[in-house]
Amino acid sequence: MTEVIGVRFKNVGKIYYFDPADIDFAAGDHVIVETSRGVECGEVVMPPREVDDDCIVQPLKCVLRAATMEDLQRVQENMRKEKEAFRICLKKIAEHGLGMKLIDVEYTFDNNKVLFYFTADGRVDFRELVKDLASVFRTRIELRQIGVRDEAKMLGGLGVCGKPFCCSTFLGDFQPVSIKMAKEQGLSLNPTKISGTCGRLMCCLKFEEEAYEDLLRTTPRAGSPVYTPEGRGTVEDVHLLTGQLKIRLDKDPEAPAKSFHKSVVKPVKNGDARPDRPEKKRHNREKT
Structure with a gap:
């Protein structure tokens, strides 16, 4: 473990680690440091803390000094x-x-x-x-x-959601974004609807992906057989965020699909062909 501070040179730029040189800096302080581009003035966004050595790019450079009023001028x-x-x-x-x-x-x-x-x-x-x-x-x-993504980050603006660009407000680094993320989130694959102002896939597809992956692990997919409180059926439509499923029941396939929450639905395991099998097992246990 090594003690470092996090310094940023732009409003929403990447955070770089420096050795605080036994000085107790606070978030918001300005420091003078040496970088690959020369001597720079940056803002402390992460006060001194211990981080793993694997997270540090060696050699770790020391802070030269705290910024003075002349430096800020x-x-x-x-x-x-x-x-x-x-x-x-x-x-x-x-x-x-x-x-x-x-x-x-x-x-x-x-x-x-x-x-x-x-x-x-x-x-x-x-x-x-x-x-x-x-x-x-x-x-x-x-x-x-x-590139165009860097241009959008520098210039700023409003996204299709009506809010300032994520890249110019809080995203320090660009992350890879793929069309697969849009598919998993149930979005339209029309490029004009899932692309940002820069013309590339929207960055928000990436930082929401982890939540959708977690929901997909706990939600039955469309087309899968399930047990409901009203009997066995097949999932026809899934709303991941609310957990609501539209299920067509096997006992009345001509009727409209019914809505159930995923918490009351159980998936059908391989080889479990009889809809009354779980109930029979429970009945047999009660008799014994």
Whole structure:
């Protein structure tokens, strides 16, 4: 076990572990740390705690110091400079006639690098653009192509549910999402109905999947034979969230299917062909 703190560099970004260096940081504090991109200022979102060594990416770097008022002022100044850099880069992209969409600009804390995030349909030759930007900003320039999900996370917006994007409010990392999840949750397989604003499958399919998997383990599937308080029948429709089942009874197959809750229904085991078998067993035990 190792003591760490969790630091985040963006509002809903990934949490990185650092050695607190025996300093008692609290959530909300700002710290100066060294990262692969250089010295950065981040916010403590997880106070000191013990975590398994397997959860740590070695080598674990120490916090350099707590952020001072001057450090926070520099962060604010960098944010102002990012807006100006965004405007300049847009102009340069138009001058070079490049088919790319600028999404965001980010200054590193020590101003040693400026990162430009963009999207494009394919590969873009931006070598001349980099030279042009380097001559303007006189620092290291990095252009990074991102996907549509990252674009949605950076820009934010409202999803089809009418609420802010999950990725821009609380999802730190993107998780793989598959069409199989939509099938298990009984959703329409129409791409326009299960896709987010970014055009990819909705992230909420993933973080609701565990609950649906648990419900599927405890709920009879459509087409399976079951015992009900009114006799044996076949499940025709399932509502996973409420646990209500529509069952057509064997004794009256022409009648409309009846609704039962899964708590009063028992599945038919293999080889259990007679609907009165459980009752007979219980009757025999009473006689003996």
